[in-house]
Amino acid sequence: xxxxxxxxxxxxxxxxxxxxxxxxxxxxxxxxxFRPAGGALPESPVMGRFWLGRLGADLADEVVLAVVGxxxxxxxxxxGEEISRCLVELFTSAGALVVEGIALLGxxxxxxxxxxxxxxxxxxxxxxxxxxGAWTREVRAARLALEAGDFSSARSMIEALASRWHxxxxxxxxxxxxxxxxxxxxxxxLANAITGxxxxxxxxxxxxxxxxxxxxLAVEGWPIVLTDTAGLRFTGxxxxxxxxxxxxxxxxxxxxxxxxxxxxxxxxxxxxIGEKTHVVLNKIDLPPAWDTTGIDAMRxxxxxxxxxxxxxxxxxxWLVPELPPDGAGVPLTAAQADGLRRALxxxxxxxxxxxxxx
Ligand SMILES: Nc1nc2c(ncn2[C@@H]2O[C@H](COP(=O)(O)OP(=O)(O)OP(=O)(O)O)[C@@H](O)[C@H]2O)c(=O)[nH]1
Ligand SMILES: [Mg+2]
Numbered sequence: 599x600x601x602x603x604x605x606x607x608x609x610x611x612x613x614x615x616x617x618x619x620x621x622x623x624x625x626x627x628x629x630x631x632f633r634p635a636g637g638a639l640p641e642s643p644v645m646g647r648f649w650l651g652r653l654g655a656d657l658a659d660e661v662v663l664a665v666v667g668x669x670x671x672x673x674x675x676x677x678g679e680e681i682s683r684c685l686v687e688l689f690t691s692a693g694a695l696v697v698e699g700i701a702l703l704g705x706x707x708x709x710x711x712x713x714x715x716x717x718x719x720x721x722x723x724x725x726x727x728x729x730x731g732a733w734t735r736e737v738r739a740a741r742l743a744l745e746a747g748d749f750s751s752a753r754s755m756i757e758a759l760a761s762r763w764h765x766x767x768x769x770x771x772x773x774x775x776x777x778x779x780x781x782x783x784x785x786x787x788l789a790n791a792i793t794g795x796x797x798x799x800x801x802x803x804x805x806x807x808x809x810x811x812x813x814x815l816a817v818e819g820w821p822i823v824l825t826d827t828a829g830l831r832f833t834g835x836x837x838x839x840x841x842x843x844x845x846x847x848x849x850x851x852x853x854x855x856x857x858x859x860x861x862x863x864x865x866x867x868x869x870x871i872g873e874k875t876h877v878v879l880n881k882i883d884l885p886p887a888w889d890t891t892g893i894d895a896m897r898x899x900x901x902x903x904x905x906x907x908x909x910x911x912x913x914x915x916w917l918v919p920e921l922p923p924d925g926a927g928v929p930l931t932a933a934q935a936d937g938l939r940r941a942l943x944x945x946x947x948x949x950x951x952x953x954x955x956x
Contacts, residue, residue, distance in 0.1 A: 720819025736927030781829025787900035818914025
């Protein structure tokens with residue numbers, strides 16, 4: 599079993615920072631580097647106890663050390679980024695791995711810790727519902743139904759919760775939306791029209807965009823990273839070729855792909871028009887150069903802005919086809935989602951698993 603260390607306080611300026619470290623070796627590391635203000639640390643951790651003291655030989659930052667669980671401590675030290683980094687290094691130099699804070703937290707801790715990282719009212723209100731107990735209430739209801747032998751309602755409750763992981767995983771982590779298509783179809787113009795400012799360079803020459811150009815924004819209250827890509831085509835030119843490789847990588851990782859075709863030049867269809875790909879017909883302000891009547895596409899003009907608001911509204915629906923009802927329980931961590939999946943896969947252990955993640 600490994601040891602893990604993590605900074606729990608959100609990024610930004612603050613007077614204090616909180617670290618947590620967990621694992622079988624953590625108490626030994628603490629005993630080596632922490633000098634309590636009075637007395638000495640006991641050989642084994644005592645749950646619920648805390649000490650004021652200094653951590654780190656050179657740094658000697660004044661911290662509060664608290665034992666908050668079996669094999670888990672919290673350290674409340676000064677908030678400067680460099681100080682936090684030094685404290686983390688005390689653990690990593692002893693072999694601990696750094697992880698994102700949320701991964702170390704139990705279900706009841708996750709929601710309040712995630713709240714400061716949300717960036718939209720919509721995602722904050724989903725997390726607040728969990729702070730107010732929605733998750734715990736629904737998981738408990740499913741467990742009680744199981745205990746009462748009502749397996750079919752328990753199963754549908756667990757399935758409903760599990761289906762909301764698609765939303766829960768993105769309350770902080772943005773959805774990835776990629777704009778792709780042949781050169782010169784207006785991808786960068788569309789990215790700018792959606793973003794609302796001139797983020798990408800637009801030019802009449804094909805091959806203008808060569809790198810990935812990403813922007814963080816909110817669409818219908820969901821955090822997204824919108825990525826404009828190099829036009830996809832076969833090319834002998836190295837620089838553009840590398841841009842195209844990057845574009846393919848971005849496509850593979852995207853949650854939604856907007857495949858742009860130009861109504862004023864013959865269309866180029868993607869090699870990988872899959873389920874997550876939606877066609878956008880651009881330049882509808884120009885006379886069409888091909889028969890566009892029957893195609894299943896959102897119709898826009900990135901130049902005039904026509905259709906862009908409709909496209910953005912549709913994008914919200916593609917990202918989250920089913921909104922969780924107000925006040926619904928939503929899993930916020932991979933551990934919670936995984937617990938739901940295991941409860942469905944192993945009915946014999948479901949009561950115990952639900953009790954664990956509740
Ligand atoms: N009339 C009209 N022109 C457009 C529209 N969208 C883009 N254009 C023009 O099309 C040309 C290419 O636009 P870009 O946005 O640079 O196209 P792109 O797909 O990003 O091109 P590459 O990065 O080279 O692959 C520019 O001259 C734009 O002004 C549109 O909706 N209507
Ligand atoms: Mg471009």
